[in-house]
Amino acid sequence: MQIDIITTTPFDDQKPGTSGLRKKVTVFQQANYLENFVQSIFNSLDDLKGKTLVLGGDGRYYNRQAIQTIIKMAAANDVAGLIIGQGGLFSTPAASNIIRKYQAFGGIVLSASHNPGGPDEDFGIKYNVSNGGPAPEKFTDALFENTKTIKEYKIAKIDDVDLDQIGEQQTGNIKINIVDSVADYAELMAQIFDFDLLKSCIGSGYISLCFDAMHAITGPYAKHILVDVLGASPDSIINAEPKEDFGGGHPDPNMAHAKELTEIMFSDQAPTFGAASDGDGDRNMVMGAGIFVTPSDSLAIIAANAKSIPAYSKGISGVARSMPTSQAVDRVAAKQNLACFETPTGWKYFGNLLDAGKITICGEESFGTGSDHVREKDGLWAVLFWLNLVARRRQPVAEIVQEHWRQYGRDIYCRHDYEAVDAKIANEIFDHLKQQLSGLAGQSFGENTVDYADIFSYTDPVDQSVSHNQGIRIGFTNGSRMVFRLSGTGTVGATLRIYLEKFEADADKHDQDAQEALAELIELAEQFCQVKQRTGRTAPDVIT
Ligand code: VG1
Numbered sequence: 049m050q051i052d053i054i055t056t057t058p059f060d061d062q063k064p065g066t067s068g069l070r071k072k073v074t075v076f077q078q079a080n081y082l083e084n085f086v087q088s089i090f091n092s093l094d095d096l097k098g099k100t101l102v103l104g105g106d107g108r109y110y111n112r113q114a115i116q117t118i119i120k121m122a123a124a125n126d127v128a129g130l131i132i133g134q135g136g137l138f139s140t141p142a143a144s145n146i147i148r149k150y151q152a153f154g155g156i157v158l159s160a161s162h163n164p165g166g167p168d169e170d171f172g173i174k175y176n177v178s179n180g181g182p183a184p185e186k187f188t189d190a191l192f193e194n195t196k197t198i199k200e201y202k203i204a205k206i207d208d209v210d211l212d213q214i215g216e217q218q219t220g221n222i223k224i225n226i227v228d229s230v231a232d233y234a235e236l237m238a239q240i241f242d243f244d245l246l247k248s249c250i251g252s253g254y255i256s257l258c259f260d261a262m263h264a265i266t267g268p269y270a271k272h273i274l275v276d277v278l279g280a281s282p283d284s285i286i287n288a289e290p291k292e293d294f295g296g297g298h299p300d301p302n303m304a305h306a307k308e309l310t311e312i313m314f315s316d317q318a319p320t321f322g323a324a325s326d327g328d329g330d331r332n333m334v335m336g337a338g339i340f341v342t343p344s345d346s347l348a349i350i351a352a353n354a355k356s357i358p359a360y361s362k363g364i365s366g367v368a369r370s371m372p373t374s375q376a377v378d379r380v381a382a383k384q385n386l387a388c389f390e391t392p393t394g395w396k397y398f399g400n401l402l403d404a405g406k407i408t409i410c411g412e413e414s415f416g417t418g419s420d421h422v423r424e425k426d427g428l429w430a431v432l433f434w435l436n437l438v439a440r441r442r443q444p445v446a447e448i449v450q451e452h453w454r455q456y457g458r459d460i461y462c463r464h465d466y467e468a469v470d471a472k473i474a475n476e477i478f479d480h481l482k483q484q485l486s487g488l489a490g491q492s493f494g495e496n497t498v499d500y501a502d503i504f505s506y507t508d509p510v511d512q513s514v515s516h517n518q519g520i521r522i523g524f525t526n527g528s529r530m531v532f533r534l535s536g537t538g539t540v541g542a543t544l545r546i547y548l549e550k551f552e553a554d555a556d557k558h559d560q561d562a563q564e565a566l567a568e569l570i571e572l573a574e575q576f577c578q579v580k581q582r583t584g585r586t587a588p589d590v591i592t
């Protein structure tokens with residue numbers, strides 16, 4: 049096997065964000081761009097030699113080309129074996145499962161998740177470690193340092209691999225194992241949930257469903273699990289066929305982007321249950337007939353009802369949520385006497401807590417929920433959890449949510465995103481916000497008195513590593529909160545996220561529209577950050 053050593057020069061923009069490196073495809077297509085990043089991953093891994101890695105992606109444009117390059121570079125860097133999903137496909141949670149199940153050294157996951165795909169859209173790459181989860185900050189920092197000094201990369205002169213042929217093949221010094229992308233994942237789901245109960249409820253028509261795969265990776269997973277195994281009708285999956293450009297859509301499972309599903313769920317013909325997943329299958333949106341469940345509520349309801357699901361019937365060890373996620377799950381933890389952790393945004397911060405057995409269930413407001421079954425958030429897992437819950441409780445989604453609110457109160461919640469803001473203006477907004485922080489505590493604004501105003505830092509309770517600068521939070525004495533963050537996954541300018549929440553104990557007021565209930569806080573947030581004033585915008589681009 050001939051190995052070429054190619055001279056290269058660093059790119060200065062290869063700092064991994066919230067979840068890996070995400071850039072326009074055209075950026076990745078520059079000579080040496082992908083190669084530099086992949087070699088930097090390999091350079092940051094001690095004892096890579098002789099190990100097996102998992103490789104796969106969400107199937108977006110450039111997935112196959114990138115995989116062929118990575119295979120050749122892995123071979124040249126003494127990787128002994130690669131487990132690759134058929135067609136180069138793995139959903140993010142499926143890749144996490146494969147790493148764990150086959151005890152691989154780690155994995156390279158190709159995805160820009162919910163970002164659009166296609167020749168002019170986004171591509172992404174990230175490294176997951178041997179627990180199946182995203183590499184911790186310590187690793188991504190070392191990786192970034194490597195990208196700044198890289199001088200050469202190694203690539204083997206071997207033929208392209210046939211990614212569609214299941215089975216083992218040897219090429220050069222590397223063993224390639226092409227596996228079914230869905231089978232192992234489907235098997236794991238069958239171990240967690242009550243498939244017999246689901247089959248009978250779906251078969252009898254008690255549960256009817258609509259799953260929107262958004263022309264992304266979950267199409268084949270949903271088809272196999274929901275239709276072939278659980279017996280749902282084939283037309284209960286919409287936009288089921290994966291496409292390199294997601295059919296031109298934005299594969300983000302929220303009501304703004306999953307429009308078709310939303311219309312169905314709010315129509316007279318709505319099925320019992322509706323759901324959608326994102327580009328790489330780790331996000332989920334849960335709906336019932338006439339209702340959208342906010343991800344923060346979904347996390348709280350999942351935690352509160354875990355014992356109804358076979359895999360968690362003995363109880364859960366604890367819960368965690370990312371800082372901007374609403375405090376709904378905290379109330380469940382308090383009532384059920386569970387440990388509860390608040391982490392920075394991004395799934396990598398849950399890894400240590402899950403590994404240490406401190407938590408079983410975790411989630412984020414950004415349509416991400418998961419458990420200790422893998423080390424990524426898991427869209428279909430959440431969908432199956434809810435289906436199992438509806439089947440067990442024999443109650444519609446709306447009733448489950450309303451009952452939960454009656455028991456715990458409702459944390460009325462929303463997020464406003466201002467996308468593609470000029471980076472300079474975004475920085476000015478944050479500078480301005482930071483200047484105000486020290487003087488805010490004790491000040492009153494209408495019915496809201498500031499309790500604390502700070503920049504969130506997190507100390508990992510397992511390895512004591514500290515992560516600074518994880519968003520600005522302003523908490524009020526009545527429990528309301530607002531959080532300001534800059535996105536770490538966008539690829540154009542800066543995306544400002546404003547998260548707002550307010551607690552409502554009174555059941556008579558639980559039916560309110562979130563935007564109306566939060567109007568005063570929304571206005572106050574503008575007063576603090578002046579995003580509209582400084583950008584000339586009149587409204588957020590996306591409200592979730
Ligand atoms: C966003 C979400 C965050 C999530 C991340 C990756 O990050 O807010 O909660 O973990 O995306 O999800 P940011 O930095 O843009 O706010 V995914 O499905 O894009 O891998």
Ligand code: CO
Nearest residue numbers: 161326328330
């Ligand atoms: Co995703």
